[in-house]
Amino acid sequence: MASNEEERVELNGTDLEEVVIERRRVAPAFEPTRVRGREVLLAITVFFMTSLCIGLIVCLTTVKPAFSTAEGRRQELCEDESCLKSSVYITSKANFSVDPCENFYNYACGKFEKKKAFGDQVDDEILAEVNQRLRKVIENPKQKDSVVEMYKLLYETCLKSIERKDRNQTEDFRNILKDLGGWPILGSSSGGKKNIDLQELLQRVYELRHTDLFYITVSESAFQEKKQVIKVLTAVQILENNYEDLTDIIKKMKQAAISLGSTLTGKEIEEQALKVATLRKEIYQIASKTHITEKEQTISVSRLHEQSKEINWLDLLKLFDKSLTVKSIIELSPNLEYYGRLSELWRKTDRDTLINFLLWNILLYYSEKMKDISSPFSQNSNEKESWKKCVNVVTYSFSSAIGCDYSKTYGGDSKNIRNIIESIRSVMKQKIEEASWMDDKTKKRAVTKLKKLTYNLACEEQFTLGNKKRINFYKHINLKPSDSYIAMLKKQAKFEMFKIQKQIKSGRRTEWAIYLFSINAVYHFQQNWMAIAAPLLTEPFYSKTVPRYINYAKLGTVIGHEITHAFDDQGSQFDENGSLKNWWDDSTLQIFRQRVDCIKSFYANKTFRGLSIFNEQSLAEHISDIGGIRLAYEAFTKEKTHKILPGSKLPSSEEQIFFLSYAQNFCSKEKESTTKTTITIGQHLPASLRVLYSLQQVPEFSKAFNCKDADEMKAREQCSVW
Template sequence: MNGIQLKPMPRYKRTDFEDEETSSASSIPGDVTGSSTVLTDMKGGGVGPVAAGVGGARGSVAGLAPMGVRYSVSGGVHRRTFWQRASPLERFLLALVALLAFVVFVLAIVVGVSSGGVRERIIEKIVQPERKYCVTPACVTVASSILNAMDHEVDPCEDFYQYACGGWIKSNPLPDGKSIWGTFGKLWQENQLVMKNVLEDEKTELKSMAEMKARTYYYSCLDKNDTVEALGKKPIVNLLDIVGGWNVSGNYSTDTWDLQEALHLIHNVYSRSGLFSWAVGEDDRNSSRHILQVDQGGLILPSRDYYLDKAADDKVLTAYLSYMTAIGVLLGGEEASVKAQMQDVIDFEKRLANITVPAEERRDDERLYHKMTVAELQTSAPLLNWTAYFNSAFSQINKTIPDTQEVVVYAPEYMANMTDLVREYLASSKGKVIICNYLAWSMVHSMVSYLSEPFREASKVLRKALMGSDGSDTAWRYCVTDTNAVIGFALGAMFVREVFDGDSKPLAQNMIQEVKDAFKNNLPMLKWMDRETRELAKEKADAITDMIGFPDFITDPKKLDEKYKGLEFEENEYFENNIRVSQFLLRKNMQRLYRPSNKTEWEMTPTTVNAYYTPTKNQIVFPAGILQAPFYDPNYPKSLNFGAMGVVMGHELTHAFDDQGREYDKTGNLHQWWKNSTIRSFQSRAQCFIDQYSNYTANGENLNGKQTLGENIADNGGLKAAFHAFEDWLGTHPDEPPLPGVNLTHKQLFYVGFAQVWCSTETPEAIHLQILSDPHSPAKYRVTGPVSNSEEFAREFQCRKNSAMNTKKKCEVW
């Protein structure tokens, strides 16, 4: 349940691939919850990006639902399998069938290889007939899955992504309503089913009031009594009257409308967005405390480029205007008048886009950090009475904000320029109407998904222009995702009791330590670092804390109830429930200002298949949802576990040392702790990645190597650390049996397992959106980029020099 969520600063780095069903939908308008000026507990914590797991909003313009859950019958998440439920006779018959199927399977592979399948050149040694295979059910199943996903006619040294994923892509066309489809999406759908069952099955024991609230919210979303449809436009019309009206629908007066009052109500009472954003978050320079933070914000579309590159994105602006007009007409406006007024709003947004700083220019956290008092903010950006503005919010928790209160402003130039722009508009009656229309539209747009079907249908035109599909989904799937985003730790408690295998925690912790040891062992090899900085980097790696599975408090009903104390739902009040959520989150966020930082706090729900690193906590987190196949299964060969889960772990660990994470020390404080000579060496090596990825193209469009730098460094460093950890493990386990019929060494399987996590298909529009707004590279280049930089990959697949996957120039930092 997350909307635009304009936030001051990203506070954690995610592994995720921006899968449509499994991502944070913060970049797509009108997704599930609508906008919020602040980003708080259940939507990511602090001022970081919203946690993963947002799907299409009942037909509204849905989020990428990436950027962020999965479930499998094996691995970390566990439930009773059919085999466990079967009778002895059924087991005997199944075993007999499996044996016969295995014989046929191996014969088929032998025929395939002999007819020119996998190229023998890349095989270190064809497995000999007398050698023992791993013939457990898990090994047979995963061997079949691996082979079916591969394209055996492709040379892995020329296009490893196509080699590893070509079969999967061919057999997995985009499902209806999807813009991106991959391993993440498939796993998320299975996880949705688990959550649906615990929410709907009356036999499921609810152990806390919080879990009861989760069920109530879920049913309010399903709206079986058609309350939402019966209310129609009434809820949003009533809200517009409260915040000062909307000229589009006729209930507006220039004489009575006031910007300060409008922003007080829209931002600080209903927690919607517009013009700028603010939140309470951890102080980058003193991470033990919280501080007010203000940043740029206010664009409805997910990237400023949609407003500025008219030639490439005209269809998006056309769809956006159509969507705005349709909503205005549904609220009682006359079509021609609505269209003209909404075009004025778009023109204003274009001017906002012109002063909005691009993401690739906001990667140096030290340069972004500008601490001042509220009084100094008043001088630099006199848009409002800032002391009164903040007090209008904090009065809701019986606190006051003096003009001496410290605030970090991440975009002071934007705030100053935005102030001048708005003042220019307010100088005329028409301009005042445009500002009112813009703010009212921002609020309306953020709430479209709470309204009746005609409103949700109207939003599909924009979503299709942005993503290439309308995002249609079944009501229960949307509502499961929505409930997880709103009250996900309560739902997570139900999920964990149902499916999580506690043995996964120590197994995962062991693997994390192995990857961390491999990373640290590599540090002395990095001659570009000076000795002092290298030692401090080792200390930081040692200080990284890892959180596995789920936070302990969710297993204690009293503590879980305390988290959601004050949040109440009614089954027939879906619109009102979402207002209550926004107001609850606003209060929770403001209360942080008066509390020390919680270094063990989670920012993702337990069901999420993702992982993240938080620089101010120096913490890596791996929710229960990702501790399962294909990322992790204790019954799989270690090569696959290290190739998938191990790389995820290495990725998050490397984020502590990417271009942004490296600026934070071992205690999570932002300051320069590297020597200047080492910084220069790092920047030179980072430039190699910028150049490499900027030369990659997707659908004829170049990637943005600056915007994706941190994720690319993490992808490359994570792959290297995980492979070295796997090599260390093989040193003490040399007799790992091969998979039947696959004819790849375990070192080669490591890379295939890594690549197949990223098998996916996407629409051209989704790829375009990803290039414009996503810090991650497209899936293909998250595979081919790192392997082409890997000497170990070239060695294991015996790639000739200067082949596509063994280029002469290789980029490496860690």
């Protein structure tokens, strides 16, 4: 009977419990009995031959073996610290007892789900490290310009304000509410105007761009070439938070009212809070019954006002674009019916409840940047954690500048990252050139578009330290040492509005369309341009010393995803210069659409608990998920040398570890209700479904794990656009 002993490997004090070195002790395979001399001699010979073989195996597995695979790629065992950490990272999340051909997500993330609480994501661990690095960049800048001085001033003022031992922030909150006309739930202590105009209050709220009614933003038009337009969209957070449970809202509002000195009784406060919670629930129900993922539509301001008369849309939208008229065209999602139903809800709701609702939104906005007024003061975040809130406050407005300052210190090996990008671009070029279904003219245009695709790695040149454009851009926030923290937050809100107005006036974006410290990347159709946020450029997504296939699996699939967006069902409508025009041959375009329809049909036939997982908005993401995996995989297989990770529990091939590493980008633990909400409103599928269905459409995955036709992880019909 064989038995195993396990040793734990430690790196810098970290217990690497999953990377085990197995020493197998082989028990005798026979019972001692009387034997003849010839049998003894034979047994001794077998014993020594077996010992010799075992010795050779031990040598081969401990002296960094190097050998070539059938494909001609050279492999060797990697034993440095980063490889050991990668082994730990992989094995700490995977459940290798699951059949990878039946449920690969559970195989890759099963242990993560067992260890974590609902709502936890693998991203949380990464973002915690990013926040620590941001703190160092802000607190201890290596170089300074006027922008660094301003964002450091905001950070230090934030810390001082949050860490105050007294309750001065209570007065700050009271002054905010008084300035907005007073909060009825405070009773006679509200101190505001009794006849405040609701439309005026709504505009004041939207100067902070924060409410659960709807969301107003500015971005590239989906219909007009090279134009920035106002977009009115569903307030997605109303669905993400799922306000079916009213208890939590009532509890928090009551605590806030008591903290701010309400003169009402506890019962009276609860009655008013219940009305606000009920209003939020009704908004949620309207949103949840609407097709949130419908594509945006163009509409005039006057047409929107006709359908939603309770809101003065022209005055509200002129906050963002002063040149707007009733004839101006905006873009709307999901549809007019949604805003009509919101308007009717607004009309039938009593005045005090509407004011309480709007001002509660304001309090939530400021609570993200100050102490949490909805929690007892004794429970407010302690001084050790207040820096996290202040980092978020600073990066909210100074994202582009700090992105460049962060990249200078933690930007990773940009040369090798660019090599990965170019390697994946090269694979895409080859796929286009070898596509038998494309005509030569369309191929040439596609290759030209691919060649012209540009990208930024967490930093744009204009926002680098000392750049005049950076200094001129941020001077408009105009923070001064004499400003109170509240004054700085108000200036911050005005600066955000300034950026939007500048974007409308110039016709082009002022900053990236993504938060630079999120785990995200983006492709812009109208600029044929790709941006990769800072966290993706460091571990665990990229490391100079880990086997290259892990970099391709984690960062490479993201890059491949964004490059594929240039040629998905939406990106394919824009040419190499970002112009909205058809550059396809008619017959080639028809075949392209057939290939897209194959993927559409595959996802349209999938359900989760009886809920269809497909919507038109998510089609481009499905195409790019599948395309991104295949591009990165093919790019890594062209590499000449690879290193094998240590660890007895890991899969035996680099191809298998590639797919395992890819899937672990998405490890999370979600409640079923959250999964359903993501399906309803999200452009991306929930993490588990995203992994499962994309890999089902990747034949290289089935081959790597030897999945059979009847296995769940092998689609009956394989679809691929690229």
